Amino acid sequence: MKGGEKNKQVIHQLLLLSALLFSGLEASALSYDYTASVECLENPHKPQYGGGVIINSELNEGLEGWSAFGDAKMEHKISATNNFVVAHSRFQPFDSVSQTLHLENDKLYTFSAWIQVSEGKTSVRAVFKTKSGYKHAGSVVAKANCWSMLKGGVTVDESGPADLYFESNNTSVDIWVDSISLQPFTQEEWKSHQDESVNKMRKRKVRIQAVDTFGKPVANATVSVSQKRLGFPFGCAVNQNILGNTAYQNWFSSRFTVTTFENEMKWASIESTRGIEDYSIPDAMLKFTKSHGIGVRGHNVLWEDPQYLPRWVDSLSTNDLKNAVTKRIYSIMRRYRGQVIGWDVVNENLHFSFFESKLGARASELFYAVAQMIDPTHTMFMNEFNTVEESRDSKATPSKYLEKLRSIKSSRSNTNLGIGLESHFGSGAPNLPYMRSAIDTLAATGLPIWLTEVDVQSGGDQAKYLEQILREGHSHPKVNGIVMWSAWSPQGCYRMCLTDNNFRNLATGDVVDKLLHEWGGRVEGKTDVNGFFEVSLFHGDYEVNLTPSTGLPSSSSFKLASTDGEPHQTTLLVRNS
Structure with a gap:
């Protein structure tokens, strides 16, 4: 890579770091993109996360940030709908295009790119060459005349420079690359993705109401909810x-x-x-x-x-x-x-x-x-x-x-x-x-x-x-x-x-046992002035017991399954002693 390109890359990464530092909670709130494509498309999608830390991810700035890897020749091309880079004159599997990045060992990186080959179909891999070895991020069976999404991910053993490149054992094909993305996440962000998904896909809100024989709400009653069987x-x-x-x-x-x-x-x-x-x-x-x-x-x-x-x-x-x-x-x-x-x-x-x-x-x-x-x-x-x-x-x-x-x-x-x-x-x-x-x-x-x-x-x-x-x-x-x-x-x-x-x-x-307890277990609380107790529970079979300050205890059971997000409501009747 030329000196000017290296400087631009350093500036790009410093700007990105500054943005993360000053965006506060917004940076930690970056959601994970679970989408992927398994179809070979006429045109590639836009890069995920706007390309993340990749320079010139859509190749709109010519070959800025990119260099030839191995003995390949590199060429920038423009179609009616997109710009892309081509690695041709390949003689060894690793002959392709490359970008040098700085990776950190405490980050988790999600990667994606859209790949096409000049003829037939063949596997193309994304690889990161690091100080401690080669890290394979993923691969795709790429085809001619349409774009395939390669989605993968990588972690590294130690922080430092890494060369991203693409390789294919079929050296007779040219490799076309577009819409490249490498998005780093902290451990905390990664866990937040898990928590966000669990709350959306594995749990549901439950509203339990205690009423007396006249239908009036019973406040300050003790509610105990126990999972009898995990739904997942x-x-x-x-x-x-x-x-x-x-x-x-x-x-x-x-x-x-x-x-x-x-x-x-x-x-x-x-x-x-x-x-x-x-x-x-x-x-x-x-x-x-x-x-x-x-x-x-x-x-x-x-x-x-x-x-x-x-x-x-x-x-x-x-x-x-x-x-x-x-x-x-x-x-x-x-x-x-x-x-x-x-x-x-x-x-x-x-x-x-x-x-x-x-x-x-x-x-x-x-x-x-x-x-x-x-x-x-x-x-x-x-x-x-x-x-x-x-x-x-x-x-x-x-x-x-x-x-x-x-x-x-x-x-x-x-x-x-x-x-x-x-x-x-x-x-x-x-x-x-x-x-x-x-x-x-x-x-x-x-x-x-x-x-x-x-x-x-x-x-x-x-x-x-x-x-x-x-x-x-x-x-x-x-x-x-x-x-x-x-x-x-x-x-x-x-x-x-x-x-x-x-x-x-x-x-x-x-x-x-730790996970089973976390995904189920038992929760307890008090009804509010309107007789309600609300809680978010994992899908499963439950038993609920209600103990009022006056009156007889009551119990019920219910099954909690995935729905459109509407809360499940259970009403328990409190009878006079």
């Missing part, structure tokens, strides 16, 4: 160890409203020997969950990873495999339809492709069509890892996930699809801006989204990171439910336990 589906995986284990059953059933059987519904568990099916264990587990009102996700009908299939499957001929798969789908789904709340039809079909390699590229599409026919009333999920937890995994990016969804949806019978995000996080700090932006992108489909297998690799900050991830998922307005992957086993859990072998909470279990 929140749960944990479970396995056959819960059968006959009273301590495990009590700990589990007192906390969770949804679950997934860790292995017991999988094909390898049901039919380890060809032609001999044994459903006794999942039947018994379903009996337990039903008795406690716990919903069960059907996991999974088929798994594309061959190491988790019955051993006899691999040696089948194409025709025998097709028949075996069809029998498997019909067998489990007919048995449990109406008893589960949704199905993971094909597990991890972005990373693995056993069935598609044997039965053709349209295999997943056909499996979902059969599943939808058998159980048309429930949602048929994809279920994949690394879509929200790892920005470097090119196989499972939101853009790749969407491509697979479109392929499955191309069958007209596949109309009731859902997005399952496993969410197996590593031991390092989670990239929350990337997680949020990935969900934003997938949410643009309008399909239901669940975090299906949440856990964090063992490490010193495991509980801290679990809390961050659960809060991020729960607060996102388009996440419909969360299941953790922490089924208990005396030999140890998959990656993350919530209790010890005596069902005493570990630090991770304490996080769960």
